[in-house]
Each structure stands twice: as C-alpha cells, then as structure tokens.
Amino acid sequence: MDVVNQLRRQFVDYYTSLHREGFVDDQFTQLQKLQDENSPDFVVEVASLFFEDCEKLINNMARALEQQQRVDFKQVDASVHQLKGSSSSIGAMRVKNVCIAFRSFCEAQNREGCLRCLQQVTHEYSLLKNKLQTLFRLEQQILAVGGSIPVVE
Amino acid sequence: MAPSENLAPAGRANTGNGGGAPNGVEKQQRCQFNEVVLRNRLTALLVDGNRFCRTIEQGLLRAYGVETLAVDNGRAAVELIASGVKFNLIVIDMLLPILNGLEATRQIRAMGVRCKMLGVTACSYEREREAFLAAGVDVFIEKPLSPEILVPILRELDGQ
Numbered sequence: 621m622d623v624v625n626q627l628r629r630q631f632v633d634y635y636t637s638l639h640r641e642g643f644v645d646d647q648f649t650q651l652q653k654l655q656d657e658n659s660p661d662f663v664v665e666v667a668s669l670f671f672e673d674c675e676k677l678i679n680n681m682a683r684a685l686e687q688q689q690r691v692d693f694k695q696v697d698a699s700v701h702q703l704k705g706s707s708s709s710i711g712a713m714r715v716k717n718v719c720i721a722f723r724s725f726c727e728a729q730n731r732e733g734c735l736r737c738l739q740q741v742t743h744e745y746s747l748l749k750n751k752l753q754t755l756f757r758l759e760q761q762i763l764a765v766g767g768s769i770p771v772v773e
Numbered sequence: 774m775a776p777s778e779n780l781a782p783a784g785r786a787n788t789g790n791g792g793g794a795p796n797g798v799e800k801q802q803r804c805q806f807n808e809v810v811l812r813n814r815l816t817a818l819l820v821d822g823n824r825f826c827r828t829i830e831q832g833l834l835r836a837y838g839v840e841t842l843a844v845d846n847g848r849a850a851v852e853l854i855a856s857g858v859k860f861n862l863i864v865i866d867m868l869l870p871i872l873n874g875l876e877a878t879r880q881i882r883a884m885g886v887r888c889k890m891l892g893v894t895a896c897s898y899e900r901e902r903e904a905f906l907a908a909g910v911d912v913f914i915e916k917p918l919s920p921e922i923l924v925p926i927l928r929e930l931d932g933q
C-alpha cells in the first residue's frame with residue numbers, strides 16, 4: 621500500500637511539474653478524462669500519434685527550409701499550421717507557442733527566423749517526448765503494483 | 774498496437790461510470806462527461822485533414838454521446854452532405870486537402886444546409902476568422918476544441 625501511495629504521489633508531483641513548467645496545459649488534463657476502462661490506453665495512443673505527426677511535420681519543414689534560394693514559405697507555413705493544431709489539441713503548450721512565432725516568420729518570409737524556430741520546435745518536441753514517456757512509465761509502475769492512476773486537476 | 778480512430782465508443786455519456794474501483798476523486802472526474810446527458814441522439818460530421826486532430830475531436834464528441842463521422846478533406850464532406858446525409862453539427866477545419874474548409878463551407882451552405890457549423894482551426898489571425906465566418910460557419914474556434922466550448926453548444930442543440 622505504501623509503495624502504491626509513494627508512486628501515486630510521485631506521479632502527481634511529476635504531472636504538476638509538467639503543468640507548472642508549461643509543457644502541458646489544461647487540454648492535456650481534459651484528454652486524461654477521456655481515458656477509462658473502455659479506452660485504457662487512450663492518452664498513450666494519442667501521444668504516440670502526436671509524436672509521429674510531429675516528426676513528419678518537422679521533417680517537412682526542414683526539407684522546405686533547406687532550399688537556400690527559393691524557400692516555399694507557404695509549404696513551411698502549412699506544416700507549422702498543422703503542428704500548431706495538433707500541439708494545441710494535445711495540450712503541448714510550449715510546442716504550440718513556438719508555432720505561433722514560427723508562423724510570423726513564415727508570413728514575413730524570414731528564412732533565418734524560420735530556421736531558429738525549427739530548432740526551437742525540435743528541441744521542445746524532444747523535451748516533451750521525454751517528459752511524457754517518463755509520465756507513462758510512472759503510470760505503468762503504479763498499475764504494476766495494483767494501484768490506480770490519479771486524475772490530477 | 775496501432776491506435777485506432779474509433780477510440781471512444783458512442784453513448785458513453787448515457788452510461789454509468791463503469792466498473793473498476795476508482796477512489797472518490799477519480800469517480801468524480803469520470804462522471805463529468807456523464808453529467809452532460811443528452812436527451813436526443815445528436816450526430817456530427819468532423820472534417821479535419823490531420824489524423825491526430827480527428828482522433829482527439831472524435832474522442833471528445835463521442836465522450837458526450839454524439840455519434841460522429843469523420844472525413845479528411847473538404848470534397849468528401851461536400852459529397853457526403855450532397856448525398857443527403859444529415860447532421861446536427863459539422864465541425865470543420867479551415868486548411869483541408871483537395872477542397873479547403875472555406876470553399877467546402879460555402880458549398881455546404883449553398884445546398885441549403887442550416888445545421889450548426891463550427892470552424893475549428895489552428896488559424897488565429899483576425900482575417901482568417903472573418904473569412905471563415907463569412908464563408909458560413911456559425912462559430913470560429915481556435916484549436917483546441919475543449920469541453921468548455923463544446924458543452925454549451927451541445928446543450929443548445931439538445932434543446933436544453
């Protein structure tokens with residue numbers, strides 16, 4: 621019982637820190653509520669989809685920005701737009717915020733600005749992926765010792 | 774395991790909060806979706822080119838018991854409506870492949886369809902908002918589609 625409570629406390633603290641540090645926002649909390657006995661892996665599954673989506677979009681942006689002379693900013697913007705949509709839908713606040721700045725650079729057709737944003741978005745995505753994987757590992761540990769995952773507001 | 778788009782079964786809002794042995798806080802949280810009980814069977818069409826966003830939005834709509842169909846481009850949405858299928862609600866993104874959301878909305882409205890249309894998009898510039906409203910959506914929503922925004926709309930459609 622003590623092990624379960626310790627793990628649950630660890631989960632709550634880690635989850636709270638993700639919010640406090642701006643990695644996730646309330647949208648992520650809403651998604652937790654969609655997870656139940658009918659869809660027990662909903663959050664892990666949508667997170668996997670999100671990571672796949674992110675990687676694909678970041679690669680698209682990188683390819684489009686590689687062109688030194690004639691960058692297709694509309695194409696870059698389309699990928700940034702998609703990433704903004706999916707990051708806001710999962711509650712990935714820091715990724716979403718980079719996308720907002722990124723769109724402005726696309727609009728201004730500023731390749732240097734776009735490249736900086738690409739670097740930032742790649743960094744934020746990697747950080748978030750690690751954080752969520754840690755969170756999901758904590759969930760598995762709780763379930764493995766017979767506990768239930770706390771729902772944190 | 775490959776995630777599926779059909780993650781949330783329909784009608785969850787009208788069932789009990791399920792088995793298991795959740796503690797008091799967890800039971801309360803799961804009941805939040807059940808608190809929005811729809812008296813009528815509502816249907817929604819979701820139009821979004823991004824598979825991830827479709828999964829999230831479909832999950833949310835189904836959590837409230839809304840029977841939801843999803844397509845990934847504007848042309849498919851227009852063809853579906855033109856074939857006579859009726860929905861209480863259409864949730865449509867602005868940037869769509871094949872036929873964009875603005876044109877798809879105009880064509881749907883030109884068919885005389887008067888159901889509630891939500892333009893749910895990652896676009897946030899004022900000019901984009903004005904364009905989408907001018908095309909015929911009733912509400913412009915910057916993603917994400919959240920319960921705070923969705924619940925009053927569903928209650929209104931349900932006549933509550």
